[in-house]
Amino acid sequence: MDKLAKQLRDDAHRIECSVSEELDDRIRASLEGIQPEPVQRPRRESKSFTFWWASSLTGVAAAIAMIAFINLQAPGSGPAQTESNPQPLIIPTVRWHTETAVLTSPLEQEFEDLQADLKKAEEAVKQDIDRLF
């Protein structure tokens, strides 16, 4: 244990306080007056084999009926044809006036320096954390 940790522990023990008899009585009386809430166990649903079998059969039957209905429809009953929109589609054009930012060499240098500093700081923090914990 290092010096600071020891001092923190010693100083915590120098805080002189404990639960008084009066508070103890108060807590006991409060606890006697309440009941803990019952344990809530998740409900288990009964899934019998018959139910599973019946629901599967119903699903298969419904799927077959739907496929038959779609395939046996009259050829003329397809979706109605619509006329194409006579109005030409107008797409508004937006003119952008932008300039590309160019990093001059001092800025690039500064950016690289900052990245290097950041990396150094990260490594220092990592080392400190590894050393402590």
Next chain:
Amino acid sequence: MSNEAALIEAARNGSATAFTDLVAAYRDGLLRFLLTRSSSFADAEDALQDTLINAYRYLHSYDARWRFSTWLYRIAINNAAKLKSMDTVELGDLSDEGNDPLRQCIAASERENLWLLARRSLTEEVYAAMWLRYVEDMSIKDISAVLEKSVSWTKVNLMRGRKTLDAEFNKVATDEKSKAYG
């Protein structure tokens, strides 16, 4: 089944006596911790009472994968936060020795108690993390669970807390020396 597990089971079944025995080992530590976050001794006592009542009432929600003290401290911190939001006195304003319950409970000493220094210079979360680590001996994982923070947050802030306290402690020591030498 361990003694603690047996007491938890009995308390879950409605035995207040088993619950009292279960928390007996944690009560003084909890009160001390709550005292550092309250504006009066009575508030700290109320917070402890609420913590224990809530713990008893919602004991079914305790997950045995965690230490019991971890769960108890989580409730205590929530209660202290609730109490503080209702309170009009700011802890930072408790510089007057007559009003500060923590100062009243600290034995006289040549140097300032580090927890008074910590309360002045650290945020509440970092303060709590430091307390749980260095007084309650909690693991980083448990502290993260109590404070509902990530493990990385806990590690980084414990380290920051240490650095801040170290710096503050050295500053106070230097000031005291220079005063002594005039």
